[in-house]
Amino acid sequence: MMETELTRKLKIEYPIIQAPMAGGPTTPELVAAVSNAGALGSLGAGYLSPEQIRNAVREIRQETDRPFGVNLFVPEQPASTEADIAEMNLYLNKYRVKLGIATNPAIPKFAESFEEQVQVLLEENVSVFSFTFGIPPQNILQSMKQKGIFVIGTATTVDEAIALETAGVDAIVAQGSEAGGHRGSFLNSRADARIGTMALVPQIVDHVKIPVIASGGIMDGRGLVASLALGASAVQMGTAFLASVESGAHPVYKQKIISSNEASTEVTSYYSGKAARGILTEFMEDMRFYERPVPAYPIQNALTRDIRQAASKARNPEYMSLWAGQGLRLARDCTAKEIVKQTVDQAYRLINNVGKLRN
Numbered sequence: 001m002m003e004t005e006l007t008r009k010l011k012i013e014y015p016i017i018q019a020p021m022a023g024g025p026t027t028p029e030l031v032a033a034v035s036n037a038g039a040l041g042s043l044g045a046g047y048l049s050p051e052q053i054r055n056a057v058r059e060i061r062q063e064t065d066r067p068f069g070v071n072l073f074v075p076e077q078p079a080s081t082e083a084d085i086a087e088m089n090l091y092l093n094k095y096r097v098k099l100g101i102a103t104n105p106a107i108p109k110f111a112e113s114f115e116e117q118v119q120v121l122l123e124e125n126v127s128v129f130s131f132t133f134g135i136p137p138q139n140i141l142q143s144m145k146q147k148g149i150f151v152i153g154t155a156t157t158v159d160e161a162i163a164l165e166t167a168g169v170d171a172i173v174a175q176g177s178e179a180g181g182h183r184g185s186f187l188n189s190r191a192d193a194r195i196g197t198m199a200l201v202p203q204i205v206d207h208v209k210i211p212v213i214a215s216g217g218i219m220d221g222r223g224l225v226a227s228l229a230l231g232a233s234a235v236q237m238g239t240a241f242l243a244s245v246e247s248g249a250h251p252v253y254k255q256k257i258i259s260s261n262e263a264s265t266e267v268t269s270y271y272s273g274k275a276a277r278g279i280l281t282e283f284m285e286d287m288r289f290y291e292r293p294v295p296a297y298p299i300q301n302a303l304t305r306d307i308r309q310a311a312s313k314a315r316n317p318e319y320m321s322l323w324a325g326q327g328l329r330l331a332r333d334c335t336a337k338e339i340v341k342q343t344v345d346q347a348y349r350l351i352n353n354v355g356k357l358r359n
């Protein structure tokens, strides 16, 4: 046991949350394995249909009776023009030709219905609802509260953390700029400020009363102890679990995770229309020559989907999105249970050693 305010509230043994990772990595097997190991597994359900969410939640429940979280994307109203969308769709044809798939596809559905996704979480009465990209409407937060569902929002600045606390969430993920995947920023003024985890966590801790979860670049017991020292009540680790045995990440993606280093990633908006950190690819480099506005999320995400899917079928990582954080050299390809155990054991050793500094 390693008790903090958050472990008590979430009824988990260790202050470790396996980050929700939409797009395949967070399989029901991974989520259940993490929860069974005493941490909190989370399903990244942002891209899943309501039916797929229900099935995944039920699969997780067959493998664990412990708490786990489900994560959704708060919808946005993209302001891109028809002309910008059509222009991008046309431009992307050069990658479609390269990958041997149909050019000029019809513009697909942008995103799943958030309200219907939320409905499934309420009906299935999940333990934890986490979200990113904004703040859900009050009626949704109230329905979660009425059901006793623990609600976690994502902040990348102190202002966003205060806005989330004011809206009534139960805890906040402080997402530093080292983090893999999409930036959770939603207050436009300083969206590209990209504060590092070390600087962000204590400043958020000082400005809110609810528990704070440190996230971004945390890969092992050292990151866990450092985060607790900064005032966090838990950590949320994504990249650390990406190459695990239970992760659903594509084998080529896992290989890239294991063979990359701290300098391999960049933040890009070219895949989805929203800033996200991933391993640098040919697609990211080549798209720099695109001079017109990139359609906003989730439009660009929908436009590049056929390209990413074709690349994944062809085992070609250069046109896949390889989201990953800056802690890459510390990623391991062992089981999720081993990652949790090694993290906890290392943290215990460190806490003892740090204690000895005072003589």
Ligand SMILES: Cc1cc2nc3c(=O)[nH]c(=O)nc-3n(C[C@H](O)[C@H](O)[C@H](O)COP(=O)(O)O)c2cc1C
Residues within 6 Å of the ligand: 019, 020, 021, 022, 025, 044, 045, 046, 071, 131, 132, 154, 175, 178, 179, 180, 181, 182, 215, 216, 217, 218, 236, 237, 238, 239, 240, 323, 324, 325, 326, 327
């Ligand atoms: C592949 C991948 C997918 C992600 N998808 C989500 C997601 O669906 N929802 C979310 O809130 N955060 C998502 N994140 C961000 C994580 O919650 C977390 O902030 C990040 O993984 C922390 O940094 P780290 O990867 O260095 O541990 C994703 C991260 C990665 C690497």
